[in-house]
Amino acid sequence: DAMVIQNPRYQVTQFGKPVTLSCSQTLNHNVMYWYQQKSSQAPKLLFHYYDKDFNNEADTPDNFQSRRPNTSFCFLDIRSPGLGDAAMYLCATSIRGTNTEAFFGQGTRLTVV
């Protein structure tokens, strides 16, 4: 059974048109992450939540926002997608601490046209 679910798997959006990616989890983990991964690169952390506490990475553009209305759901909003925002977006969850792995969803591949 899938534990971290991302919808949709593939998203095509127009340049400048707001888009929302969603992530849900059945693990009841207190930490949720959003990563951006461009082709042949490592995942880059955009931000994460510990419960409702939002932690933005210093180099995450303002164009990227996130919401976590409850433990199970987390959304990534891209306010005005540019061509450079085309990437795989990975959602992950974990329990706070250094000894637990992050569980990843299957990712959403975003294309900007």
Added chain:
Amino acid sequence: AQKITQTQPGMFVQEKEAVTLDCTYDTSDQSYGLFWYKQPSSGEMIFLIYQGSYDEQNATEGRYSLNFQKARKSANLVISASQLGDSAMYFCAMGTETSYDKVIFGPGTSLSVIP
């Protein structure tokens, strides 16, 4: 600041042979965890193995083992008896005591298993 280095952009291995993927890390924290993930071409990130900084024994999970050398700050992944399905990107990652919510990734190594 924490950093992960993987110096092998690409590796080839013959089917059924063993292969070692290198990972070195840098952190000033005393407590940290090291992870290896596999990412096939489908894009999903699959957790393989974990090593804690205070673990005295090297971690093993089936065909995967982690060669942890704390003094050298290295955490190499060893895959024994390679299979064609092992062809994928492999990422070394780390979470630390002071940034325990942040899991950072190395640049990855692309492994190709040759029949």
